[in-house]
Amino acid sequence: MDMYEKLESLKSNIRSLESVAVAFSGGVDSSFLLKVAYDVLGENVVAVTARSSTYPEREYREAVEFAESYGIRHQVIVSEELEVEGFSDNPINRCYLCKNELFTKIKDIAQKANLKNVIEGSNYDDLADFRPGLAAVSELGIASPLREALLTKEEIRVLSKEMGLKTWDKPSFACLSSRFPYGEKITVERLRMIDQAEQFLLDLGFKQVRVRYHGDIARIEIHEKEFAKLLNPEITQIIYTQFQQIGFLYAALDLKGYRTGSMNEGLHNKPGI
Numbered sequence: 112m113d114m115y116e117k118l119e120s121l122k123s124n125i126r127s128l129e130s131v132a133v134a135f136s137g138g139v140d141s142s143f144l145l146k147v148a149y150d151v152l153g154e155n156v157v158a159v160t161a162r163s164s165t166y167p168e169r170e171y172r173e174a175v176e177f178a179e180s181y182g183i184r185h186q187v188i189v190s191e192e193l194e195v196e197g198f199s200d201n202p203i204n205r206c207y208l209c210k211n212e213l214f215t216k217i218k219d220i221a222q223k224a225n226l227k228n229v230i231e232g233s234n235y236d237d238l239a240d241f242r243p244g245l246a247a248v249s250e251l252g253i254a255s256p257l258r259e260a261l262l263t264k265e266e267i268r269v270l271s272k273e274m275g276l277k278t279w280d281k282p283s284f285a286c287l288s289s290r291f292p293y294g295e296k297i298t299v300e301r302l303r304m305i306d307q308a309e310q311f312l313l314d315l316g317f318k319q320v321r322v323r324y325h326g327d328i329a330r331i332e333i334h335e336k337e338f339a340k341l342l343n344p345e346i347t348q349i350i351y352t353q354f355q356q357i358g359f360l361y362a363a364l365d366l367k368g369y370r371t372g373s374m375n376e377g378l379h380n381k382p383g384i
Contacts, residue, residue, distance in 0.1 A: 114266040121260040122151050125230070128254065130155035132221035134214065134231040135185070136166075137174030139264070141232035142278040143271045144257055148230065149183050157224055158183050159217050161190035164302050165209075165286040169310065177278065190216055192288065199297045205288060206244035214251045230254045235261045240372045282319040283371060291324045292374055304329075304358045311353050315346065319369050327360035335368040 112120075125131070125148050133145045135158035148156045160174045171187075178185035192198045192209045202208075214229065221229050231248060234257045238245075248255060257267065264283075271279035288297055290305045301324055308322040308329055317340070321332040331350075333341060340346060341364060354362040365373070 112261065114262065114270060117260045117262050117266065118147075118270060121147060121256050121262065124254075124256050124259055125151045128152075128228040128230070130226045130228065131254075132157050132159050132217055132224065132226045132229045134217055134229065134253075135160050135174060135178070136232075136284070137170050137177055137278075138232070138284050139271065139278050139281050140234050140257060140267055142177055142276060142281075143267050143274075144230065144232040145178070145183065146181065146274065146276060149181060154184070155226070156183060157220070157226060158185045159220055160185065160187050161213055161216070162187060163189065163191045163193075164299050165192055165288045167287065167306050167310070169313075170284060173278075173281075186220060188216055188220070192286075193297065193299065198288075201288070201291050201293055201295055201297050203293050204243045205293070206242060207247050209286070209288070210244035210247035211251070214247060214253050218251060218253075228254055230256055233258050234264050234267060236264045241375045285371070289372075289374060290322060295324065295326075300358075307357050308354055308359070311357075312350070315349070317341070321369060321373070323365075323373065329354050329359040329362045330365050331362060332365045332367075332369040332373065338364070338368070 130152060131148055133141065133148055133156060135141045135145050137160065145156070145158050158178050160171065162171055175185065190213050192212065195208050195212050198205060198208045217229050231253050233245060233248070233255050237258065268279050287302050287305050291297055291301070305322050305324055309320050312320040312322070312331070317333050317337055319334050323330040323332065331341070341350070351362050
């Protein structure tokens, strides 16, 4: 099945849902899902975006701008993960705790708005990584139309470009909590450090960045094609100085480069994974 057939399958599935609340972060996948849902269901669609300390302000602004640009109804809620019991301890099932709390709130919103379903934007590629949040999605009866249509990240980008969505080449994003090794305490201050460090790299022109928290050390992940830029002595000094001002004692470049889920790479040695 090619991506256009998958797109038609997606539209058919969404049409059968009749009315939906879309969990909308403003990222590539949820933006694509929201626009397709709006094209199919029109006013029977509400986008729901959660604000929290794990969600950078730039992502929130872009989500608001996207919904406004198409005239899509948009509701913003507060969903502070650090207030969820056990979340700040950063256990292996951290994402489950987050998604369970988030989607419970979105289901309540959908019910009050007389919307029949809640949908979220995980794609087919997400099945290849360790994603405990998908268990909460399943338990709460949240639909995942992109996964059901077998749409991959690359296909979503291509289709988004053809649809004229400015998010088609937006860098991939995951909540800031994913920057911490499991078991490392997550705090508002540490989240702020990560947010500021990543924003600084983005402001320098790096396209896809992650700053992973390892105590005094900030481990920088960027695409390999941007290594030469970062290793320019002038740039490295600027980054080192700024990261120290943010609160990191050391800054290190990950020689494997950017990849999603790098904090999951050691999980095969853990029981039950």
